[in-house]
Amino acid sequence: MTPAARTQAAIELLDMIADAAREGGAAADTLVARYFATRRYAGSKDRRAVRELVYAAIRSAGEVPPSGRAALLLLADEDPAVAATFDGSAHGPAPIAPGEKRAGRGIAPAWLVEMLRLSSLSDEAMPALISRAPLDLRINTLKDAPEVEGAEPLPRVPAGLRLPSGTVVDQLPAFRDGAVEVQDEGSQIVGLALPVEPGQRIVDLCAGAGGKTLALAARMANEGALLACDTDRGRLSRLLPRAERAGVSIVETRLLDPGREAEALVGWRGSADGMLVDAPCSGTGTWRRNPEARWRLTPKRLARLVETQAHVLSIAAPLVRPGGSLVYIVCSLLDEEGTGQVDRFLAAHPGWRAETPDLPAGRPHGHGVRLDPATDGTDGFFVARLIAPC
Numbered sequence: 001m002t003p004a005a006r007t008q009a010a011i012e013l014l015d016m017i018a019d020a021a022r023e024g025g026a027a028a029d030t031l032v033a034r035y036f037a038t039r040r041y042a043g044s045k046d047r048r049a050v051r052e053l054v055y056a057a058i059r060s061a062g063e064v065p066p067s068g069r070a071a072l073l074l075l076a077d078e079d080p081a082v083a084a085t086f087d088g089s090a091h092g093p094a095p096i097a098p099g100e101k102r103a104g105r106g107i108a109p110a111w112l113v114e115m116l117r118l119s120s121l122s123d124e125a126m127p128a129l130i131s132r133a134p135l136d137l138r139i140n141t142l143k144d145a146p147e148v149e150g151a152e153p154l155p156r157v158p159a160g161l162r163l164p165s166g167t168v169v170d171q172l173p174a175f176r177d178g179a180v181e182v183q184d185e186g187s188q189i190v191g192l193a194l195p196v197e198p199g200q201r202i203v204d205l206c207a208g209a210g211g212k213t214l215a216l217a218a219r220m221a222n223e224g225a226l227l228a229c230d231t232d233r234g235r236l237s238r239l240l241p242r243a244e245r246a247g248v249s250i251v252e253t254r255l256l257d258p259g260r261e262a263e264a265l266v267g268w269r270g271s272a273d274g275m276l277v278d279a280p281c282s283g284t285g286t287w288r289r290n291p292e293a294r295w296r297l298t299p300k301r302l303a304r305l306v307e308t309q310a311h312v313l314s315i316a317a318p319l320v321r322p323g324g325s326l327v328y329i330v331c332s333l334l335d336e337e338g339t340g341q342v343d344r345f346l347a348a349h350p351g352w353r354a355e356t357p358d359l360p361a362g363r364p365h366g367h368g369v370r371l372d373p374a375t376d377g378t379d380g381f382f383v384a385r386l387i388a389p390c
């Protein structure tokens with residue numbers, strides 16, 4: 001493909017990604033994969049170059065752009081090499097017209113920037129939200145220490161590695177053997193907020209595909225009972241094969257019926273030593289990985305997530321034994337989902353108290369700790385440890 005044809009491909013893809021963001025369609029990564037599946041003439045260098053252009057444009061445009069071309073013009077304004085590809089050649093985009101409309105440059109939609117400010121995130125800290133994320137691994141301590149070429153240790157976590165970006169992880173022998181899992185350093189850090197010991201009874205209420213479940217199992221030395229729940233069948237179904245690869249045998253999965261979760265968990269009432277609630281959230285802390293997610297969030301969607309978070313907390317609390325810990329995590333920097341949610345929990349659950357976890361990154365924020373990309377170099381998180389009354 002010529003450079004101009006690559007720009008044209010990026011424009012077409014951005015049109016699809018913007019439509020999908022407006023209409024709740026497929027994620028950008030899925031659309032990029034589908035696009036190239038039907039364009040076999042594009043080689044790996046072409047695909048990489050187009051992907052780079054697409055993601056650079058997504059990072060530049062704070063709001064959903066009116067068109068893919070309007071988004072690409074933001075890059076053309078910064079980079080004469082991109083501007084030169086608007087050359088009107090056979091497979092390239094038409095030349096740039098004087099005064100042509102650009103997408104709005106920014107960190108995020110204005111309402112979200114305002115909410116981040118109200119959540120005490122400074123304007124200086126905001127650009128890091130859409131920077132590029134590094135590629136981190138968690139070493140599975142249940143297996144022999146892996147050899148991973150080019151990896152650097154992550155000193156803040158007990159067993160973390162950073163890989164050169166672009167490494168194809170699923171082809172690494174250590175990954176195939178279950179000796180490492182992909183997990184952002186921040187995610188590894190917030191998981192440490194739940195104190196666990198071998199032999200305990202632990203619940204991971206929103207386990208998804210088990211990123212944090214497997215880390216808990218390793219810290220429990222694969223001894224005890226670990227119940228991993230989720231309402232999403234697809235995600236939860238990926239957990240047990242991962243556990244098997246990781247040599248984890250203490251995990252039981254339980255698919256929950258939304259609205260009827262408590263019925264499926266009566267057997268655990270008042271008996272969990274520890275409870276992890278890694279709640280569904282807006283993901284404002286993970287825009288480094290999914291920058292287009294900020295185009296998709298709406299005030300209505302956020303309000304629904306806040307409701308679900310309160311609901312999962314109300315399901316979790318009665319399962320914890322007296323004096324046991326409930327750790328609440330969101331990968332969001334919005335107080336509405338973080339410290340505000342915990343304030344409401346404490347007001348509604350007399351006798352519960354918050355205890356600030358001592359973590360290797362982040363700073364106290366309300367009743368918990370917050371990690372942010374600018375200060376901590378991790379994804380953004382809020383985490384709180386809540387102790388059940390004795």
Ligand SMILES: C[S@@+](CC[C@H](N)C(=O)[O-])C[C@H]1O[C@@H](n2cnc3c(N)ncnc32)[C@H](O)[C@@H]1O
Nearest residue numbers: 205206207208210211212230231232278279280
């Ligand atoms: C942030 S993700 C969990 C990520 C996972 N803990 C990890 O480390 O990979 C939140 C999860 O909560 C699940 N969820 C949503 N509503 C739920 C509910 N009512 N009960 C349990 N899980 C729920 C979602 O399906 C999603 O998988």
